[in-house]
Amino acid sequence: xxxxxxxxxxxxxxxxxxxxxxxxxxxxxxxxxxxxxxxxxxxxxxxxxxxxxxxxxxxxxxxxxxxxxxxxxxxxxxxxxxxxxxxxxxxxxxxxxxxxxxxxxxxxxxxxxxxxxxxxxxxxxxxxxxxxxxxxxxxxxxxxxxxxxxxxxxxxxxxxxxxxxxxxxxxxxxxxxxxxxxxxxxxxxxxxxxxxxxxxxxxxxxxxxxxxxxxxxxxxxxxxxxxxxxxxxxxxxxxxxxxxxxxxxxxxxxxxxxxxxxxxxx
DNA sequence: ATGACTGGTTGGACCAGA
Numbered sequence: 001x002x003x004x005x006x007x008x009x010x011x012x013x014x015x016x017x018x019x020x021x022x023x024x025x026x027x028x029x030x031x032x033x034x035x036x037x038x039x040x041x042x043x044x045x046x047x048x049x050x051x052x053x054x055x056x057x058x059x060x061x062x063x064x065x066x067x068x069x070x071x072x073x074x075x076x077x078x079x080x081x082x083x084x085x086x087x088x089x090x091x092x093x094x095x096x097x098x099x100x101x102x103x104x105x106x107x108x109x110x111x112x113x114x115x116x117x118x119x120x121x122x123x124x125x126x127x128x129x130x131x132x133x134x135x136x137x138x139x140x141x142x143x144x145x146x147x148x149x150x151x152x153x154x155x156x157x158x159x160x161x162x163x164x165x166x167x168x169x170x171x172x173x174x175x176x177x178x179x180x181x182x183x184x185x186x187x188x189x190x191x192x193x194x195x196x197x198x199x200x201x202x203x204x205x206x207x208x209x210x211x212x213x214x215x216x217x218x219x220x221x222x223x224x225x226x227x228x229x230x231x232x233x234x235x236x237x238x239x240x241x242x243x244x245x246x247x248x249x250x251x252x253x254x255x256x257x258x259x260x261x262x263x264x265x266x
Numbered sequence: 267a268t269g270a271c272t273g274g275t276t277g278g279a280c281c282a283g284a
Binding site for chain 1: 269270271272273274275281282283284
Protein backbone atom coordinates (compact mmCIF):
# COMPACT_ATOMS: atom_id res chain seq x y z
CA UNK A 1 0.00 0.00 0.00
CA UNK A 2 1.60 3.21 -1.19
CA UNK A 3 0.74 6.41 0.69
CA UNK A 4 2.05 9.72 -0.64
CA UNK A 5 1.96 13.37 0.35
CA UNK A 6 2.19 16.19 -2.16
CA UNK A 7 1.94 19.94 -1.62
CA UNK A 8 0.52 20.77 -5.05
CA UNK A 9 0.65 24.58 -4.70
CA UNK A 10 -2.68 25.12 -6.43
CA UNK A 11 -4.71 22.04 -7.36
CA UNK A 12 -6.38 23.69 -10.38
CA UNK A 13 -3.38 25.63 -11.59
CA UNK A 14 -1.35 22.43 -11.55
CA UNK A 15 -4.02 19.85 -12.28
CA UNK A 16 -2.13 18.41 -15.26
CA UNK A 17 0.93 17.89 -13.06
CA UNK A 18 -1.18 16.15 -10.43
CA UNK A 19 -2.82 13.85 -12.98
CA UNK A 20 0.46 12.91 -14.63
CA UNK A 21 1.98 12.14 -11.22
CA UNK A 22 -1.03 9.95 -10.27
CA UNK A 23 -0.77 8.12 -13.61
CA UNK A 24 3.01 7.65 -13.27
CA UNK A 25 3.21 6.49 -9.65
CA UNK A 26 -0.31 5.12 -8.92
CA UNK A 27 -0.32 5.77 -5.16
CA UNK A 28 -3.09 4.01 -3.23
CA UNK A 29 -3.53 7.11 -1.07
CA UNK A 30 -2.48 10.68 -1.86
CA UNK A 31 -2.58 13.51 0.67
CA UNK A 32 -2.65 16.91 -1.04
CA UNK A 33 -1.95 20.33 0.46
CA UNK A 34 -2.32 23.93 -0.69
CA UNK A 35 -5.36 23.33 -2.86
CA UNK A 36 -5.95 27.10 -3.03
CA UNK A 37 -9.59 26.70 -3.97
CA UNK A 38 -12.97 26.72 -2.20
CA UNK A 39 -14.73 23.36 -1.86
CA UNK A 40 -16.81 23.95 -4.97
CA UNK A 41 -13.71 24.44 -7.11
CA UNK A 42 -12.08 21.13 -6.22
CA UNK A 43 -11.55 19.20 -9.48
CA UNK A 44 -13.34 16.05 -8.35
CA UNK A 45 -14.51 15.09 -11.86
CA UNK A 46 -10.96 14.93 -13.23
CA UNK A 47 -9.78 13.07 -10.15
CA UNK A 48 -12.57 10.49 -10.47
CA UNK A 49 -11.70 10.17 -14.16
CA UNK A 50 -8.17 9.30 -13.04
CA UNK A 51 -9.57 6.50 -10.89
CA UNK A 52 -9.57 8.13 -7.46
CA UNK A 53 -12.15 8.96 -4.84
CA UNK A 54 -11.51 11.91 -2.54
CA UNK A 55 -12.44 13.89 0.52
CA UNK A 56 -11.37 17.51 0.75
CA UNK A 57 -11.52 20.68 2.80
CA UNK A 58 -11.05 23.72 0.61
CA UNK A 59 -10.58 27.42 1.29
CA UNK A 60 -10.57 30.44 -0.94
CA UNK A 61 -7.09 31.54 -2.07
CA UNK A 62 -5.02 29.70 0.53
CA UNK A 63 -4.50 26.43 2.33
CA UNK A 64 -6.83 23.51 1.56
CA UNK A 65 -6.22 19.76 2.06
CA UNK A 66 -7.50 16.58 0.43
CA UNK A 67 -7.11 12.81 0.68
CA UNK A 68 -7.40 10.74 -2.50
CA UNK A 69 -7.71 6.97 -2.61
CA UNK A 70 -7.49 4.77 -5.65
CA UNK A 71 -10.65 2.95 -6.60
CA UNK A 72 -12.64 3.99 -3.53
CA UNK A 73 -13.71 6.96 -1.43
CA UNK A 74 -11.80 7.54 1.82
CA UNK A 75 -14.02 7.33 4.89
CA UNK A 76 -14.02 10.82 6.40
CA UNK A 77 -13.19 10.88 10.12
CA UNK A 78 -12.70 14.58 10.83
CA UNK A 79 -12.11 17.96 9.24
CA UNK A 80 -10.01 20.38 11.24
CA UNK A 81 -7.99 19.85 14.42
CA UNK A 82 -9.92 19.84 17.68
CA UNK A 83 -9.28 22.47 20.30
CA UNK A 84 -10.05 25.80 18.63
CA UNK A 85 -13.60 26.49 17.42
CA UNK A 86 -12.40 29.82 15.98
CA UNK A 87 -10.00 28.11 13.57
CA UNK A 88 -11.29 28.68 10.02
CA UNK A 89 -8.16 27.63 8.15
CA UNK A 90 -8.28 24.41 6.14
CA UNK A 91 -5.15 22.67 7.34
CA UNK A 92 -6.26 19.24 8.53
CA UNK A 93 -8.37 16.39 7.21
CA UNK A 94 -8.46 12.82 8.46
CA UNK A 95 -9.86 9.69 6.88
CA UNK A 96 -9.58 5.92 6.78
CA UNK A 97 -8.53 3.85 3.79
CA UNK A 98 -8.26 0.09 3.83
CA UNK A 99 -7.83 -0.10 7.61
CA UNK A 100 -5.26 2.69 7.88
CA UNK A 101 -6.06 6.08 9.43
CA UNK A 102 -4.54 8.84 7.32
CA UNK A 103 -4.21 12.45 8.47
CA UNK A 104 -3.35 15.06 5.87
CA UNK A 105 -1.82 18.18 7.38
CA UNK A 106 -0.69 21.59 6.21
CA UNK A 107 1.00 23.31 9.14
CA UNK A 108 1.24 27.11 9.29
CA UNK A 109 4.43 28.65 7.91
CA UNK A 110 4.90 31.00 10.85
CA UNK A 111 7.23 33.64 9.41
CA UNK A 112 8.49 36.05 10.49
CA UNK A 113 9.94 35.29 13.93
CA UNK A 114 8.73 36.67 16.24
CA UNK A 115 5.19 37.53 15.15
CA UNK A 116 1.54 36.67 15.72
CA UNK A 117 1.90 34.21 12.86
CA UNK A 118 4.72 32.43 14.62
CA UNK A 119 2.67 32.26 17.82
CA UNK A 120 -0.22 30.82 15.82
CA UNK A 121 2.08 28.14 14.43
CA UNK A 122 3.09 27.08 17.94
CA UNK A 123 -0.54 27.07 19.05
CA UNK A 124 -1.51 24.94 16.04
CA UNK A 125 1.23 22.45 16.89
CA UNK A 126 0.07 22.30 20.50
CA UNK A 127 -3.33 21.14 19.24
CA UNK A 128 -1.69 18.79 16.75
CA UNK A 129 0.41 17.12 19.46
CA UNK A 130 -2.64 16.54 21.64
CA UNK A 131 -4.59 15.04 18.77
CA UNK A 132 -1.63 12.89 17.71
CA UNK A 133 -1.53 11.52 21.26
CA UNK A 134 -5.19 10.57 21.05
CA UNK A 135 -4.60 8.82 17.72
CA UNK A 136 -1.69 6.86 19.20
CA UNK A 137 -3.88 5.73 22.06
CA UNK A 138 -6.20 3.92 19.64
CA UNK A 139 -3.44 1.49 18.68
CA UNK A 140 -4.58 1.64 15.06
CA UNK A 141 -2.16 2.03 12.16
CA UNK A 142 -1.99 5.80 11.60
CA UNK A 143 -0.03 7.89 9.10
CA UNK A 144 0.37 11.63 9.71
CA UNK A 145 1.34 12.93 6.29
CA UNK A 146 1.87 16.41 4.99
CA UNK A 147 3.70 19.68 4.86
CA UNK A 148 4.91 20.23 8.43
CA UNK A 149 6.85 23.42 7.70
CA UNK A 150 9.54 22.07 10.03
CA UNK A 151 13.15 21.46 9.00
CA UNK A 152 14.01 18.81 11.61
CA UNK A 153 17.84 18.96 11.67
CA UNK A 154 20.89 20.52 10.06
CA UNK A 155 21.01 17.50 7.73
CA UNK A 156 17.68 18.58 6.27
CA UNK A 157 18.74 21.91 4.77
CA UNK A 158 21.36 22.83 2.16
CA UNK A 159 23.01 25.59 4.21
CA UNK A 160 21.76 25.48 7.83
CA UNK A 161 23.17 28.87 8.83
CA UNK A 162 21.05 30.61 6.19
CA UNK A 163 17.89 29.34 7.90
CA UNK A 164 18.63 29.95 11.61
CA UNK A 165 16.20 32.87 11.84
CA UNK A 166 13.45 31.23 9.82
CA UNK A 167 10.21 29.97 11.37
CA UNK A 168 10.78 26.54 9.80
CA UNK A 169 14.03 26.05 11.65
CA UNK A 170 13.36 27.33 15.17
CA UNK A 171 14.58 25.22 18.11
CA UNK A 172 11.04 25.17 19.51
CA UNK A 173 9.78 23.49 16.33
CA UNK A 174 12.64 21.01 16.11
CA UNK A 175 11.78 20.13 19.72
CA UNK A 176 8.16 19.51 18.77
CA UNK A 177 9.25 17.19 15.96
CA UNK A 178 11.55 15.30 18.34
CA UNK A 179 8.81 15.11 20.94
CA UNK A 180 6.43 13.49 18.46
CA UNK A 181 9.07 10.83 17.82
CA UNK A 182 9.72 10.39 21.54
CA UNK A 183 6.02 9.70 22.02
CA UNK A 184 6.09 6.88 19.49
CA UNK A 185 5.87 8.32 16.00
CA UNK A 186 8.40 7.14 13.40
CA UNK A 187 9.81 9.53 10.79
CA UNK A 188 9.44 7.23 7.77
CA UNK A 189 12.03 8.89 5.55
CA UNK A 190 14.70 8.85 8.27
CA UNK A 191 13.86 5.26 9.13
CA UNK A 192 14.75 4.30 5.57
CA UNK A 193 17.51 6.89 4.96
CA UNK A 194 19.22 7.56 8.32
CA UNK A 195 21.81 9.99 6.95
CA UNK A 196 22.26 12.63 4.32
CA UNK A 197 19.87 15.00 2.60
CA UNK A 198 16.46 13.80 1.42
CA UNK A 199 14.97 17.08 0.27
CA UNK A 200 11.29 17.56 -0.51
CA UNK A 201 11.16 21.30 -1.30
CA UNK A 202 13.21 23.68 -3.42
CA UNK A 203 12.49 27.39 -3.76
CA UNK A 204 11.56 28.72 -7.17
CA UNK A 205 14.23 31.37 -6.74
CA UNK A 206 17.83 31.22 -7.76
CA UNK A 207 17.71 27.96 -9.63
CA UNK A 208 17.40 26.09 -6.34
CA UNK A 209 16.37 22.73 -7.76
CA UNK A 210 19.19 22.54 -10.29
CA UNK A 211 21.64 23.39 -7.48
CA UNK A 212 19.86 20.94 -5.14
CA UNK A 213 19.51 23.74 -2.59
CA UNK A 214 16.56 22.10 -0.84
CA UNK A 215 14.77 21.53 2.43
CA UNK A 216 13.12 18.48 3.98
CA UNK A 217 9.78 19.73 5.29
CA UNK A 218 7.23 17.19 4.00
CA UNK A 219 7.02 14.26 6.39
CA UNK A 220 5.18 11.01 7.05
CA UNK A 221 5.01 10.02 10.71
CA UNK A 222 3.93 6.46 11.48
CA UNK A 223 2.26 5.01 14.54
CA UNK A 224 3.91 1.82 15.88
CA UNK A 225 1.51 -0.55 14.15
CA UNK A 226 2.09 1.29 10.85
CA UNK A 227 5.87 1.53 11.35
CA UNK A 228 6.25 -2.23 11.61
CA UNK A 229 4.76 -2.44 8.11
CA UNK A 230 7.13 0.11 6.53
CA UNK A 231 8.97 -1.46 3.60
CA UNK A 232 9.87 1.47 1.38
CA UNK A 233 9.97 5.24 1.07
CA UNK A 234 11.14 7.87 -1.37
CA UNK A 235 10.78 11.26 -3.01
CA UNK A 236 9.48 11.68 -6.57
CA UNK A 237 12.12 14.24 -7.49
CA UNK A 238 11.52 13.94 -11.23
CA UNK A 239 8.14 15.61 -10.82
CA UNK A 240 9.73 18.63 -9.14
CA UNK A 241 11.96 19.07 -12.15
CA UNK A 242 9.15 19.45 -14.68
CA UNK A 243 8.34 22.84 -16.16
CA UNK A 244 5.72 24.66 -14.09
CA UNK A 245 5.81 22.13 -11.24
CA UNK A 246 4.99 22.77 -7.57
CA UNK A 247 7.92 23.87 -5.42
CA UNK A 248 7.42 20.65 -3.40
CA UNK A 249 8.08 17.10 -4.58
CA UNK A 250 5.78 14.19 -3.70
CA UNK A 251 7.01 11.99 -0.82
CA UNK A 252 5.81 8.40 -0.43
CA UNK A 253 5.95 5.30 1.71
CA UNK A 254 5.12 1.69 1.01
CA UNK A 255 3.38 -0.33 3.74
CA UNK A 256 3.29 -4.12 3.75
CA UNK A 257 -0.05 -5.85 4.08
CA UNK A 258 -1.03 -6.46 7.70
CA UNK A 259 -0.16 -9.88 9.02
CA UNK A 260 -3.13 -12.21 8.83
CA UNK A 261 -4.54 -13.09 12.22
CA UNK A 262 -4.10 -16.66 13.28
CA UNK A 263 -7.19 -18.64 12.38
CA UNK A 264 -8.88 -20.59 15.08
CA UNK A 265 -8.85 -24.27 14.25
CA UNK A 266 -12.31 -25.64 13.38
C1' DA B 267 22.13 41.05 3.62
C1' DT B 268 19.60 41.19 -0.37
C1' DG B 269 17.31 39.42 -4.13
C1' DA B 270 14.13 36.95 -6.86
C1' DC B 271 9.70 33.19 -8.36
C1' DT B 272 4.91 31.64 -8.14
C1' DG B 273 -0.56 31.51 -7.57
C1' DG B 274 -4.47 34.00 -6.45
C1' DT B 275 -7.17 38.12 -6.28
C1' DT B 276 -11.36 40.63 -9.19
C1' DG B 277 -8.58 43.73 -12.35
C1' DG B 278 -3.22 45.85 -10.07
C1' DA B 279 -0.08 45.95 -7.03
C1' DC B 280 -0.60 43.24 -3.28
C1' DC B 281 -0.45 39.05 0.00
C1' DA B 282 1.47 34.71 1.20
C1' DG B 283 4.48 31.24 0.57
C1' DA B 284 9.20 29.02 2.80
